[in-house]
Amino acid sequence: MQIGQTIAETIESFLQWLVTSITGRLLLALAVVFVGWYVSGVVVRMLGRPVAQRFERQSLSRTILRTIKIGVILFSVAIAAGILGVGVGNIFLSVTVISAVVGVILAPVIGNYVGGLFVLADQPYEIGDMIEIVDAQQRGFIEDITLRYTKVLTEDNSVLVIPNATIRERDVINYTAEDERTRMTMDMTVTYEGDLAEARRLVVRAARQAEGVIAGGPTIRVGNARYPARPTCQIREYADHGVGLRLRYWVRTPYYASKVQSEIQERIWKELDDADVGIPYPHTHVVFDETSGEARVAMERAEDRVRPDPDVSRRP
Numbered sequence: 565m566q567i568g569q570t571i572a573e574t575i576e577s578f579l580q581w582l583v584t585s586i587t588g589r590l591l592l593a594l595a596v597v598f599v600g601w602y603v604s605g606v607v608v609r610m611l612g613r614p615v616a617q618r619f620e621r622q623s624l625s626r627t628i629l630r631t632i633k634i635g636v637i638l639f640s641v642a643i644a645a646g647i648l649g650v651g652v653g654n655i656f657l658s659v660t661v662i663s664a665v666v667g668v669i670l671a672p673v674i675g676n677y678v679g680g681l682f683v684l685a686d687q688p689y690e691i692g693d694m695i696e697i698v699d700a701q702q703r704g705f706i707e708d709i710t711l712r713y714t715k716v717l718t719e720d721n722s723v724l725v726i727p728n729a730t731i732r733e734r735d736v737i738n739y740t741a742e743d744e745r746t747r748m749t750m751d752m753t754v755t756y757e758g759d760l761a762e763a764r765r766l767v768v769r770a771a772r773q774a775e776g777v778i779a780g781g782p783t784i785r786v787g788n789a790r791y792p793a794r795p796t797c798q799i800r801e802y803a804d805h806g807v808g809l810r811l812r813y814w815v816r817t818p819y820y821a822s823k824v825q826s827e828i829q830e831r832i833w834k835e836l837d838d839a840d841v842g843i844p845y846p847h848t849h850v851v852f853d854e855t856s857g858e859a860r861v862a863m864e865r866a867e868d869r870v871r872p873d874p875d876v877s878r879r880p
Contacts, residue, residue, distance in 0.1 A: 593644035600640020604633040622691040623709035624684055630710070679728030680711035689714075689738050694818055697726070698735035739818040745784060746818040747791065750825060752832070753806040758841040760807060764797040766839055770831035771795035771813045776824045778814040806844040 608629050616625045689695050689706050695716065696703045704718035714731055716724040726734075739746055754763045772779040772795055783790040793814055800808035815824050836843065 589647050593647045596644045596647065597637075597640050600637050600643075603640075604636035607636055608633050626691075626708070627680075627684060627711060676712045676727045676729045679730075679732050680709075680713075682732060683709060683714065683728050684711075688736060689741065693741060694739045696737040696739070697724075698737060700724075743784075744817045745778065745814050746821065747784075747786075747812060747814050748821060748825065750811045750813075750828065751800060751808060752811070753803060753808050753844055754836075755806045755842040755844045759839070760799075762839055763836070763841040764799075764809065766835040766841065767797045767809060767811050767832055768795050770835050771797075771811055771828050773831060774824055774827045776815050776817070776820060777828070778816060784814060805846065 611632065612629060615628055616622075618625075689709075691706050691709060693706045694703065695706060697716070702716070702718055702724060704716040704724060706714065707717045707723070708715040711728070713728060714726050716726065718724055752767070754760065771777055777795065778784075778793045780794040782793060784793050791812075791814075795811060795813035797809055797811050800810040802808070811828075813828070815821055
C-alpha cells in the first residue's frame with residue numbers, strides 16, 4: 565500500500581514538474597511534436613490506398629496526402645506552442661514584419677505554390693510522362709510533382725528540379741500525354757543525277773525495317789486529322805545541291821527515338837550504296853571567262869634562266 569502511494573506521489577510530482585517548470589514544459593512540447601509527427605505518418609499510411617483509389621492522378625493523390633501530413637504536424641506544433649505559452653500573436657511581432665517577410669522572402673515561395681496549383685489544375689503532364697524542356701534541350705520522365713517544384717529524371721540518369729513558378733513559363737513537350745506513339749521527322753538530300761523515285765522507295769523501306777517503327781496498319785488520328793501509320797517520304801524542296809526529301813515515320817514509344825533514328829540512317833546508307841542514288845556534298849568550281857578580268861603571265865625557258873654562280877662570294 566505504501567509503495568503504491570509512493571508511486572502515485574512520484575507521478576503527481578513529475579506531472580506537476582512538467583506543467584510548472586520551463587524544462588518540463590519544453591520536454592512535453594517536444595513529446596507532443598514527436599507524437600504528431602508519428603501520427604501523421606500513420607494517418608498517411610491509412611489513407612494512402614483510399615485516396616489513391618479516389619483520385620486517379622498520382623500527383624494529386626500525393627499532394628493530398630502531403631497536405632494531410634503537414635496539417636497533422638502543424639496541429640501538434642500549435643499544441644506544443646500552447647504548452648509553452650506562446651500564442652500566435654507572440655510569434656509574429658507586428659503586421660509590418662509579416663508584410664516585409666511575405667513580400668521580400670516568401671514571395672518566390674508563394675509563387676511556386678501558386679504555380680503548383682496551376683500545374684495540378686491544368687494537368688500538362690503527369691507522373692511517369694516523358695517530357696522535353698525545349699529551351700534546356702533536356703528529355704526525361706516526370707518523377708514527382710509537388711506544390712513547390714516538379715522533379716524530372718533525365719535520360720542521363722540525373723535529376724532536374726524545376727520550380728513550378730518557372731516551369732509554367734517554359735515550353736514543355738509531352739510525348740506520352742495521350743498516346744505513346746510519336747511521329748518523327750528526318751530530312752536528307754539526294755543528287756539531281758540519281759533516280760528520285762528509287763531513292764524515296766529505298767528510304768521508306770529502310771524506315772519500315774527498323775526496329776521500333778510502325779511499318780503499317782490503320783491510320784493514326786491526331787486531333788481531327790488522320791495520318792498514315794506507315795513511313796512516308798515526300799519531296800521537301802529543290803535545293804542548290806540536290807533534292808530535299810523528308811521522311812516521316814511513327815515509333816511505338818518515344819523512349820529510344822534517337823536509337824531508332826540512328827538505325828534508320830544506317831539502313832539508308834546501306835540501301836543507297838548499291839543504288840543509282842547519291843548523297844550530295846558541297847563542291848567548289850572556279851571559272852574564268854571574259855568577265856573575270858585580266859592577269860599577266862610571263863613564261864621563260866629553263867635554259868634561259870641565269871643561275872647564280874656558287875663561287876661568287878669568293879671573287880675578289
